[in-house]
Amino acid sequence: LADAQNQPDDRLNVTQLFLEHYDGLFRYLVRLTGDSDLAADAAQEAFVRLVERPPQDRHVRAWLFAVATNVVRDSARARARWLTLLMGSPERAPVGDLPPLPDAELESLERRRAVRAALDRLSWKERTVLLMREEGFAHHEIAQAVGTTTGSVGTMLARALNKLSAELGATSENLR
């Protein structure tokens, strides 16, 4: 889309923006959180806020990603509180076993779990900057989304890449 169309104004075509950006935003949020329900909720909330409080001076796509990131961060805090409560009373935890999987699927699942776990071990900011980079955002847009300087984004990205590479490089060797 042309930049002009990405700029918010009174004639913001939210439906069109939804059709263009919803899937990408959802994909990013699933990778960020590992939870598709939370991702769908946050993506929806970001678009509703786009209608209610449209951004004045930022590109809409970057704004949507920043808002949705904040929504999941706040939800994650609420969830952390819930998990703390759960630890205190395990009977509240949902019960049920996963169905057995074939070997090939199991191996693929193992690898994906390793990636997921490695991502989860990054700090919130490191994970956010890394995944926003994967979505093609410029460093200054990432900086705005996570509330830091453009210079810090480069530092955080390099650190996140090194951590993941060190951890998953070894895991990949083991899985081969």
Place this chain on the structure above:
Amino acid sequence: MSLKTGVRPPHLAEEDLLRWIDHQLDLEGSRRVRSHLATCEGCSARLEALRHRSREVSGWIAEIPVQLPDPSRRALALTAVERARTRRRMMAPGTGGALLRVAALVVLMVGLTLSTGAGRSWVGDRVQQAVGPDPGPLGAALLHVFGREPARLAAAPGGGVHESAAPPPAAPALAPRTLSQARQAKAPPRDPGPPPVAFEPQGPEVVLEFDNLQERGMAVLTIRDVPGATARITSGAAGEKLVATASGLQVRNQRRSRAEYTIVVPMRFRVVRVRVAKRQDMVIRVRPSKQEWLWSINLEDTALR
């Protein structure tokens, strides 16, 4: 010949290398990194290693499976967005929103006033003054609400007062009926719209195609256990055509259209593909669990407003 001595610039930081890979350096930064890489094998090797790590990590992240949301979930999200838009439009200053806010305030004030005896009496006095001695059916009804009778005192030609010889106004109970009758007399008969159109796509897929985005309007799609697919224009028809095609239905609408549509698709189809003005298709996979779900398809092009 002359020789210049100088200090070799320090090695490049890893974040600079990453900015170089991501094309995030300004002109000066790019020149500095390029000239350093041209003469420093160590940094060039580090650059390649970082590039390799970056690709590797991208590959791993891409492996994380992401199943796009169920179309119904997507439709729900879009509906929530549309609701927010409607709310915002109604509350926007300079539109009917301001009027709505004033109306809400008036209703609140009237409610508070009428909830007390003194308030009712005060309002009754004001109504009596306003409608005068010949209130007509609506005024009489209003007076009745406040337990008043029309003032029957009128100025006599000689300057005195006497009780009006005019008959009392029509019974208040008559007023609503009269108003209703008047409304019926003025309102045109309800337009049932064009008759429904049946369509019978061949194959497991239904394609619903709208020629244009419209100035205003929405299509409501229902997937239901019915024998055949049908569509109709429910309101605002102004020359739009519903045409059955081999793959489904074509809605021949114009950009200035304001029509609303209802489309019903039987459960036996596997996929419904919605295409609006050559934009990206919205795909709905039909599942038994989705029976009786409503999909609202927003056809509005805000650029036309």
